Structure formats: C-alpha cells, structure tokens
Amino acid sequence: MTDFEDRLSPTVRAIPPSGIRRFFDLAATTQGVISLGVGEPDFVTPWRVRDACVDALERGYTSYTSNRGLPALRRAVARYLEDRFRVSYNPDTEVLVTVGASEGIDAALRAILSPGDEVLIPEPSYVSYGPCVQLAGGTPVYVPTRAEDQFKLKASTIERFITPRTKALLLSYPNNPTGATLGERDLEQIRAIVLKHDLLVISDEIYAELSYVLPHTSFPSLPGVRERTMLLTGMSKAYAMTGWRVGFATGPRAWIDAMVKIHQYTILCAPIMSQMAAVEALTKASRERDEMVAQYEERRRLVVSAFRRMGLSCHEPEGAFYAFPSVKETGLDDEVFAEELLKREKVAVVPGRVFGPGGVGHIRCSYATGVDQLLEAFERMERFLEKLDDIRAEREGRAPSSLGGARR
Ligand SMILES: Cc1ncc(COP(=O)(O)O)c(C=O)c1O
CATH class of the missing domain: 3.90.1150.10 (Aspartate Aminotransferase, domain 1)
Structure with missing residues (x-):
C-alpha cells in the first residue's frame, strides 16, 4: 500500500x-x-440555562429539529438581534441555527465560493478563516492590521488588496486575537468600499456582547449592506456556552437557502437540547x-x-x-x-x-x-x-x- x-x-x-x-x-x-x-x-x-436543558431531556426532547432550527429559537434570535443590534431578520426565511459560529463560517463560504474566488481576511485573525476559505475552494487574501492603528482594519488597506477575483470580505470584530473592534465611523468607510467593489461580507460578530468601550455596531445595520451580508453570532462567548455548539447565521434569503442546503446534507440540525437551552439564555439570562x-x-x-x-x-x-x-x-x-x-x-x-x-x-x-x-x-x-x-x-x-x- x-x-x-x-x-x-x-x-x-x-x-x-x-x-x-x-x-x-x-x-x-x-x-x-x-x-x-x-x-x-x-x-x-448560567444555572437557569443548564436547568432548561435538564428539563428538556426529562420531558423527552431528544429528536432532530427542523433543519433551520427550532422555530422558537429562530424567533428568539430575531428578537434578540433587533433589540441588541437594531438589525431585523425574518425568523422563517433569514435565520439558520448552526453548530456554533464555526459551522456558519464554513457554510457561508461554501455557499458563495467558486474555485479561485478570493476572500479578504484581516490579519492577525482567528485561525479558522483561511483554512475554511481553502476548504471551500477559494483563496484567502490577508489584509494586514497594524499595532500602530491598535490593529483596527482600515478601509484604505482593504482597497489595496481588491482584485477582479475578490468575492467577499470577512469582517471579525471584536477581534480574536487583538481585541480590536470597529466603531461606526470605521465601519462606514468599510461599507463604502464594499458597495464600490460590489463585495459580499461575512461578518463574524461572535464577540459583539463583549464590547467595553463603544456600543457594538452590527455591520448589516448600516444602510444598504444588509442584503449582501451574512451575520454570524452565537451562544459560545457571551453566554459561556462553548460546549453546547449553537450559533446563528442571519442574512438574505437566497444566501441562507443555499446554506440550508449544505447544512441539511452535512449536519441536519444543531442538538435539540442545546437549542432549547439557547432559547432560555436569549430570553431569560441577560442579567x-x-x-x-x-x-x-x-x-x-x-x-x-x-x-x-x-x-x-x-x-x-x-x-x-x-x-x-x-x-x-x-x-x-x-x-x-x-x-x-x-x-x-x-x-x-x-x-x-x-x-x-x-x-x-x-x-x-x-x-x-x-x-x-x-x-x-x-x-x-x-x-x-x-x-x-x-x-x-x-x-x-x-x-x-x-x-x-x-x-x-
Ligand atoms: C472570532 C471567532 N469566531 C468564531 C469562533 C467559533 O465560535 P463557536 O464556538 O460559536 O463555533 C471563535 C472561537 O474562538 C472565534 O474566536
């Protein structure tokens, strides 16, 4: 052999x-x-979230859910994003419950990339982005951020890396590993570049709740970009729920539909008991x-x-x-x-x-x-x-x- x-x-x-x-x-x-x-x-x-899971198990909730996720959870997600980040999604057509934001990153990329398509990724950044782009057949193109700018992603730097093959920009703020975030003014300049070059955006805002200096501005809440942005959030960081594996992809219907296709054949659904715990967390564990x-x-x-x-x-x-x-x-x-x-x-x-x-x-x-x-x-x-x-x-x-x- x-x-x-x-x-x-x-x-x-x-x-x-x-x-x-x-x-x-x-x-x-x-x-x-x-x-x-x-x-x-x-x-x-939090205990009340764990308790909701125990309760779900005791009541026999051990089955698959619909591919998109429990309707109650999708409604809770839509309400949460509207309340916290002023961005609204239809829970029936524009929300997909994923196995962590991790699955969202993978499915969002696979839904849009053809071989050779380039995706702009700020760096330093979360280690999964580049490999996920490669696994989806695309080419990662790294956009540097610098210590002198407190590692904030600059619109002018992004523009230097755009080519005719650039399909999407991956935003990630607050950032892992730098802790840098982007305020409304930074995002406004990035928005202008995105529109000028007709880019799609995957906005990984998994740390949105952990913003200490500025209130978090969600990229799709800016005018004119919601229809080209996949917003990724989830339960892992803010609710201390990494092991439950629940995340949310919210975005335009056609993009979500394509991701549902991938998700239904590869994942089926996020675990039902975790989804029920997430409903409890989003609706009752803000304190x-x-x-x-x-x-x-x-x-x-x-x-x-x-x-x-x-x-x-x-x-x-x-x-x-x-x-x-x-x-x-x-x-x-x-x-x-x-x-x-x-x-x-x-x-x-x-x-x-x-x-x-x-x-x-x-x-x-x-x-x-x-x-x-x-x-x-x-x-x-x-x-x-x-x-x-x-x-x-x-x-x-x-x-x-x-x-x-x-x-x-
Ligand atoms: C920037 C970023 N995105 C996504 C993830 C993955 O999150 P999840 O647990 O929701 O899959 C992490 C985990 O460290 C992260 O740092």
Whole structure:
C-alpha cells in the first residue's frame, strides 16, 4: 500500500495544523500550568440555562429539529438581534441555527465560493478563516492590521488588496486575537468600499456582547449592506456556552437557502437540547450575561495595566477577552517567549504569529481566567522578565550577565 498521505486530498494536505493546538497540548501535559491560552469563558453556563436543558431531556426532547432550527429559537434570535443590534431578520426565511459560529463560517463560504474566488481576511485573525476559505475552494487574501492603528482594519488597506477575483470580505470584530473592534465611523468607510467593489461580507460578530468601550455596531445595520451580508453570532462567548455548539447565521434569503442546503446534507440540525437551552439564555439570562461581561471588563483593566507596569507595550483591547501585548522589547521572539514562559514559569500564552504575520512579536493572553489566577500569572511573568538576561544568554550560549534582570 502506498503512503496514506498520497491518498489524502491535496487541499487538505496543503492546510497546516493549527499552531494554537500545539501550545494547548504542551500546556495540558505540564503540571501546575496557569493557562491564558484558551479562547473560552472560564464561567460555567448560567444555572437557569443548564436547568432548561435538564428539563428538556426529562420531558423527552431528544429528536432532530427542523433543519433551520427550532422555530422558537429562530424567533428568539430575531428578537434578540433587533433589540441588541437594531438589525431585523425574518425568523422563517433569514435565520439558520448552526453548530456554533464555526459551522456558519464554513457554510457561508461554501455557499458563495467558486474555485479561485478570493476572500479578504484581516490579519492577525482567528485561525479558522483561511483554512475554511481553502476548504471551500477559494483563496484567502490577508489584509494586514497594524499595532500602530491598535490593529483596527482600515478601509484604505482593504482597497489595496481588491482584485477582479475578490468575492467577499470577512469582517471579525471584536477581534480574536487583538481585541480590536470597529466603531461606526470605521465601519462606514468599510461599507463604502464594499458597495464600490460590489463585495459580499461575512461578518463574524461572535464577540459583539463583549464590547467595553463603544456600543457594538452590527455591520448589516448600516444602510444598504444588509442584503449582501451574512451575520454570524452565537451562544459560545457571551453566554459561556462553548460546549453546547449553537450559533446563528442571519442574512438574505437566497444566501441562507443555499446554506440550508449544505447544512441539511452535512449536519441536519444543531442538538435539540442545546437549542432549547439557547432559547432560555436569549430570553431569560441577560442579567447573568451582563454580570459575566462586567467581570471581563474588570479583568481587562487589570491585565492591560499589569502588562504596561511590566514594561510590555499593550494597546487597549476594546472587546472580546484577549490582550495582545508586544514582547519585542524583551529581545525574544513571540514563539521563544511563549515556550520559555511555559517551561520556566508555567504560564501558557499563545505566540502571536499563529494568527498571521502581523502577530509576530506579540502574545495573546486570554483574560477569560479568574482574577486570582491572573494575579498569580502576572507574578510569574514578572519573575520571568527579571530573568530575561539569563534566558537570552542561555539561548545564545554565552555566560549570563552579572546584572541579571535587564530588560531590553
Ligand atoms: C472570532 C471567532 N469566531 C468564531 C469562533 C467559533 O465560535 P463557536 O464556538 O460559536 O463555533 C471563535 C472561537 O474562538 C472565534 O474566536
């Protein structure tokens, strides 16, 4: 038998494994690690939501649902988006309940891409976008964002990357890993480019509720773009429901119909008990949601000031639950920094380069971690920074300086 590699699809072979996973695996096999690496809430799903699921199971709700999702959930989603983000969708024709926003990203792309179509993706960004574009037969085209602009996506930069093959723009704000978000003025300029070049937009707003500085503006709420935008939201982040796997794709009818075709043959439906829990969360758990958001906000301040105190420059992350400080001042590259920090002080962070070349020299630190853990992590990081000179010397194979903790 030939090597199995030869039998695999060239498209799949061309996709590198996720760089984040490698760090999770390293962290998971080391005792006593404080992880600032994971991108999910440390909170357990609010009790009333779990209770609604238990109740659904006790009442025997264990079947498939309609492909598009439970009508009660689609109605709840439409009401929620209207109340929170002033964007309205018809629950019968313009809402699809997906298995997390993840499925929404995949189905939205597969519904529109032909081989060779280009999709603009801001970078640094969530690691799934590029591979999903490739799996859908398209070509990812990365649009850089820069630390000098607080990693905000600029309309003028987007325009530089548009070609006759550009089919869609993927927006992602608040952003993972940078925490950058886009305000109404930024979005207005992006809207003008989208209309000028007749682009479709996939707007991943999974962190919408986690906006600390500006009220979140949903892209399809702007004039004239709703009919060309697929909005992706879901339960994972704001309601601490990552494991339930429920997300929502909302958009123009023809695009949703095409996604329903993919979804009905590949997924069938999201789990019924999770959908019932999501109805409870969207209609009755706003207080619990807001309490969690308030805690993230408190931690965000703590984290940013801790990094600045340590001498690492850190732009203000305005949303999500990540800080993305620079480690360039330490003289270590982000990958070495993350590896040494894990090895010496047992703190796991993610090197920025896994999110794209714009992330080189930064580390992603999630503050979806309790305050006590965060404080302990910062103590360990300070200790690590004090030993920097020795670490650099050791890596370069020279004798440590007697000055010890000098930071570059
Ligand atoms: C930007 C972004 N989009 C989508 C997802 C996936 O979310 P879900 O759990 O709804 O599939 C994540 C998860 O980390 C994310 O960071």
